[in-house]
Amino acid sequence: MNIIIAGCGRVGYTLAEQxxxxxxxxxxxxxxPEAVQNVSAACDVIGYVGDCTSFRSQFEAGIEETDLLIAATDQDEKNMLACLIARKTGECQTIARVRSPQYSEEIGFLKEELGLSMSVNPESAAAHEMLRLIQVPSALEVDTFAKGRVNLISLVIPNGSVLDGLKLRDYFSKVKESALICVVERSGEIVIPDGNYVLKAGDRISVTLPLSSVNTFLNKVGIKAKRIKNVLIAGGGTISYYLADSLLKSGLNVKLIEKNEARCREL
Structure with a gap:
């Protein structure tokens, strides 16, 4: 694909490299110019110095032959305008980085009116990753699939666990909790186990199961799952806003510390 990335900050650099x-x-x-030179040299890509919200700049950068424009500057308004111009000029697909909570709440309307193919919000994504770890503090990692209906959690089997010495085919008769142990890491080796595989204490396992069953599963396999009720957030940035909002919607008590009084009151 021919892709134009508008914005040579950290997000733009990472996208260009990948x-x-x-x-x-x-x-x-x-x-x-310096940012363009740094990214183009490091990632071996074409660099163009210009304003992504300018029709002339987009045209000179090759928007008419472009399949996708990704607007990843640090200004939401600039990103959305760049995408609008690209749609009108080149009829390509567009992705806008949108960070503002206000715009994020109206993203459905904005996507329809501006013709956005997709919007991305790194701050919101980071906050949701934190939320998943807070919801399952005993897990090493938590990933979500099927729009949140299925979770993949990683944990280490503790000594004395019912899983220690257990053949996988005997799992349900012993644990009686619906879950699928899909990956085992032992001594640096990763295995997709079959029913004859015997688990051992110290194994790092990846398990898929519904979020509602996670804490019950952890307790049954010998990992104390303490539910977090109170959260203190230091800093009042955009990630903190999204995280606090998600925590409150999950029924947790939230306190936030921010040195700027006006920002603190706003939050």
């Missing part, structure tokens, strides 16, 4: 490694033809654009 997409270039996947074999796509990448052009990066930014108003900062």
């Amino acid at each position: 997409l270039s490694n996947e074999g796509h033809q990448i052009t990066v654009m930014d108003t900062n």
